[in-house]
Amino acid sequence: MACVISSLAACSGGIGASSTSGAGAVSEYTVGVSVSGLTGSGLMLDNNGTDDVTVSADGDFTFAIPLVPGDSYNITVRNQPTSPSQTCTVTNGSGTVTGSNITGPAVTCANKTSPKDVIGGTVEGLLGSGLVLQNNFGDNLAVAADGGFAFATQLAGGATYSVSVLSPPLNPYQNCVVANGGGVVGANDVLNVAVTCKSNPNPTFSISGTVSGLSGGSTIVLQNNGRDDLTIKANGAFHFIIPIPSGSGYSVTSAGATGQQSQACGITNASGTVAGADVANVTVVCISNTNVTATVSGLAPGSTLVLQNNGSDDLTVTQNGPVTFQTAVPIGGAPYDVTILSEPAGYACAVANGVGVVTAAAIAGVAVSCSSIGGLLYVTNGGGNNISGFAIDFNTGTLQPLTQVVAATGQPNAIVAATGTNPTSIVSGCGLGSPTFDPTLYIASPGSGTIAGFSADTAFSATGAGALTPIAGSPVAAGNSLTHLDFYGPSCELYALDTPVGNISEFAADGAGVLTPSAGSPVAVGATSVPAAAANATLFNTSSAATFEYVANQGSNDVSAYSVGATGTLTLVADPVTPIPNPVAAGTKPSAIATDVLIETINATNFDVPYVYVANQSDGNISVYRGDPLTGGLTALGTPVATGNGPTAMIQAFDFLYVANGQDSTISTFAITNSPTANTGTLTPVGAPIATGTNPVALAFANINGSYYLYVVNAQSNDVYVYSINPATGTPTFMAKYSVGSAPSSIAIPYILSIG
Numbered sequence: 001m002a003c004v005i006s007s008l009a010a011c012s013g014g015i016g017a018s019s020t021s022g023a024g025a026v027s028e029y030t031v032g033v034s035v036s037g038l039t040g041s042g043l044m045l046d047n048n049g050t051d052d053v054t055v056s057a058d059g060d061f062t063f064a065i066p067l068v069p070g071d072s073y074n075i076t077v078r079n080q081p082t083s084p085s086q087t088c089t090v091t092n093g094s095g096t097v098t099g100s101n102i103t104g105p106a107v108t109c110a111n112k113t114s115p116k117d118v119i120g121g122t123v124e125g126l127l128g129s130g131l132v133l134q135n136n137f138g139d140n141l142a143v144a145a146d147g148g149f150a151f152a153t154q155l156a157g158g159a160t161y162s163v164s165v166l167s168p169p170l171n172p173y174q175n176c177v178v179a180n181g182g183g184v185v186g187a188n189d190v191l192n193v194a195v196t197c198k199s200n201p202n203p204t205f206s207i208s209g210t211v212s213g214l215s216g217g218s219t220i221v222l223q224n225n226g227r228d229d230l231t232i233k234a235n236g237a238f239h240f241i242i243p244i245p246s247g248s249g250y251s252v253t254s255a256g257a258t259g260q261q262s263q264a265c266g267i268t269n270a271s272g273t274v275a276g277a278d279v280a281n282v283t284v285v286c287i288s289n290t291n292v293t294a295t296v297s298g299l300a301p302g303s304t305l306v307l308q309n310n311g312s313d314d315l316t317v318t319q320n321g322p323v324t325f326q327t328a329v330p331i332g333g334a335p336y337d338v339t340i341l342s343e344p345a346g347y348a349c350a351v352a353n354g355v356g357v358v359t360a361a362a363i364a365g366v367a368v369s370c371s372s373i374g375g376l377l378y379v380t381n382g383g384g385n386n387i388s389g390f391a392i393d394f395n396t397g398t399l400q401p402l403t404q405v406v407a408a409t410g411q412p413n414a415i416v417a418a419t420g421t422n423p424t425s426i427v428s429g430c431g432l433g434s435p436t437f438d439p440t441l442y443i444a445s446p447g448s449g450t451i452a453g454f455s456a457d458t459a460f461s462a463t464g465a466g467a468l469t470p471i472a473g474s475p476v477a478a479g480n481s482l483t484h485l486d487f488y489g490p491s492c493e494l495y496a497l498d499t500p501v502g503n504i505s506e507f508a509a510d511g512a513g514v515l516t517p518s519a520g521s522p523v524a525v526g527a528t529s530v531p532a533a534a535a536n537a538t539l540f541n542t543s544s545a546a547t548f549e550y551v552a553n554q555g556s557n558d559v560s561a562y563s564v565g566a567t568g569t570l571t572l573v574a575d576p577v578t579p580i581p582n583p584v585a586a587g588t589k590p591s592a593i594a595t596d597v598l599i600e601t602i603n604a605t606n607f608d609v610p611y612v613y614v615a616n617q618s619d620g621n622i623s624v625y626r627g628d629p630l631t632g633g634l635t636a637l638g639t640p641v642a643t644g645n646g647p648t649a650m651i652q653a654f655d656f657l658y659v660a661n662g663q664d665s666t667i668s669t670f671a672i673t674n675s676p677t678a679n680t681g682t683l684t685p686v687g688a689p690i691a692t693g694t695n696p697v698a699l700a701f702a703n704i705n706g707s708y709y710l711y712v713v714n715a716q717s718n719d720v721y722v723y724s725i726n727p728a729t730g731t732p733t734f735m736a737k738y739s740v741g742s743a744p745s746s747i748a749i750p751y752i753l754s755i756g
Helices: none
Strands: 003-005 032-036 043-047 051-055 059-062 072-079 086-091 094-096 106-111 119-124 131-135 139-143 147-150 160-167 174-179 182-184 190-199 207-212 219-224 227-232 236-239 249-258 263-268 271-273 279-288 292-297 305-309 312-317 321-324 334-342 347-352 355-358 363-381 386-393 399-401 425-428 440-445 450-456 468-470 482-488 493-498 503-509 515-517 531-539 546-553 558-564 570-572 590-602 605-616 621-627 634-636 647-653 656-661 666-672 683-685 696-704 707-714 719-725 732-739 744-752
Touching: 043 086, 043 106, 072 086, 072 119, 072 147, 072 190, 119 160, 131 174, 147 190, 160 174, 160 190, 207 249, 219 279, 249 263, 249 279, 292 305, 292 334, 305 363, 312 321, 334 347, 334 363, 347 399, 363 399, 363 425, 363 696, 386 696, 386 744, 399 732, 425 482, 440 482, 440 744, 482 531, 482 546, 493 531, 503 531, 531 590, 531 605, 546 590, 546 605, 558 590, 558 621, 590 656, 605 647, 621 647, 647 707, 656 696, 696 744, 707 744, 719 744
Parallel strands: 003 051, 032 106, 119 190, 207 279, 292 363, 425 744, 590 647, 647 696
Antiparallel strands: 032 059, 043 051, 043 072, 072 094, 086 106, 119 147, 131 139, 131 160, 160 182, 174 190, 207 236, 219 227, 219 249, 249 271, 263 279, 292 321, 305 312, 305 334, 334 355, 347 363, 363 386, 363 744, 386 399, 425 440, 440 450, 450 468, 482 493, 493 503, 503 515, 531 546, 546 558, 558 570, 590 605, 605 621, 621 634, 647 656, 656 666, 666 683, 696 707, 707 719, 719 732
């Protein structure tokens, strides 16, 4: 039955009526609704899906079919009004009839503010929680109770819609079915999507998955929740017999694989809680116990390398290529740790990807690379209180990490050594004598005010090439805040700049490398001088050599010149005949110093003449000085030469000068004029600065097997860049970079292999 109502009209007994029909008859009650805001035409309301009413104006009315106590009512909008297009919503639209007429439901209509249409409908029978509907596989809508719903995204006419159940309700689990869920949007809202939910009092679901990797003849027994044994003899799908109720847990385990070949099986997605659906993603992967394979490279014919895995299982290697350890490692989390037990003489070898656990695949990514040693290189790591050590490859100049006990995570290639706190400067010392003439290294640590000494193994024994051994009595106390070390070879004298105090501490190294303070030490530079860098130059102009030490002072922005005595003592240079200022003015914040000795013809006689180059960090340039060939006193030569921003380090290499520009992370190259007659010692830029790592702070140079290489330490990127040098032009070409520890600060090459 249907009614058309234009105002306060009544159907089937009128508004607010109830009726009885004889003695004992059940009372009937009407369901009324109030409509407001209606301006369009065609609004149709519905009660319980069978009692339709077309409404043409605002007002109160009742549905035609009366209900008895206990009946439910559910008022929905079947058709939205058009001309103009409106959206009408129902409030208090559902409930149960008790002992009176229903008068609370209301329908409110409003003009659409968008040309798009609403996609919605009603949900019926919902008892559980967690129901999520979805439209067009993307517009998710959580529904908590029976009644009307509408998706947030409205669709234009002509668009398609497809409503589905994304997640069924749980607690209790229900199965929800969508009717009228798909179609094409017309001129009106789509509000007839019907979702009906029904409960299953005891829903159960299956647990299944797949097995792979099971070898022929092998058998695996799976269990779920410690029972329901399932024997599997072939790869493929499996399915447990006993179903699991929704909301209950499952746990798939394995008793292992047995048969012709012992195997280990790993299970993923093995446990969880059944959530109203079958579980089908349990994955079992079986792999036999596996061997660890390493690939060896760089080993010379006839050489012998011995590797170990997990501290045993020695493997002797005599050729390059893949090699396999004999002892198999169980799959499923067993560890492997490939290390070098002994190296061939004259070689340094290192392991990459040597540590891990065996999961579900054979281990074949371990790489062992060996290099013929052409030199040893060490870098101080100020942030890690340790040293990174490398062998320099004799043929390529590239670096090979030294095989030693390494520091904690985050300190790559770092050798654990008692350097002191915050090591900032490292220099090479005198060798320790036959038969190997092992070089020494001295490291200044301003955090602890000490200098630590080490000898480096050049016998390349089984303990590892370049292994460091502390020198007796090391470390020694050496001032408040040591910032820079310089070593004078002929008398094995070490000079340590103590920046806050403004002096130079002198130490003599004996035949065992032990440091002893020299007579007259320390030498005062000046309380406000702030000595920051030093370098020496030796001249051969008399029957004996003359050596001068030059010190760059940041506080006073100048350079001091000292003569070096026979025992290494320092004396401030003075020339009573031809006075030369000492110290001599430099630029702002001199931070690095380098020297070069060039031959000049003076009065038809050839003299060694010292040239001194000082990098002025704040000015971005280099001050050039010519030293007196007899007294060593300095005279400025021309105007300063521009560098990159913030020069922090320099090194002189044959007829070239290399400058590290800390602020713009570049390297500048200059040619040094080497002419006995004109412009000797002057600098000429070679090309534009080249990029390097972040914040370069230290440089080293090496001539290995007739080839030239430049090594750059970068403090912020924590690495060392390697460049090959063109001997004709001095131009650096990038080759490789290597990680070091935290906040590297200085570099030293104490050993280079001599041929012939």
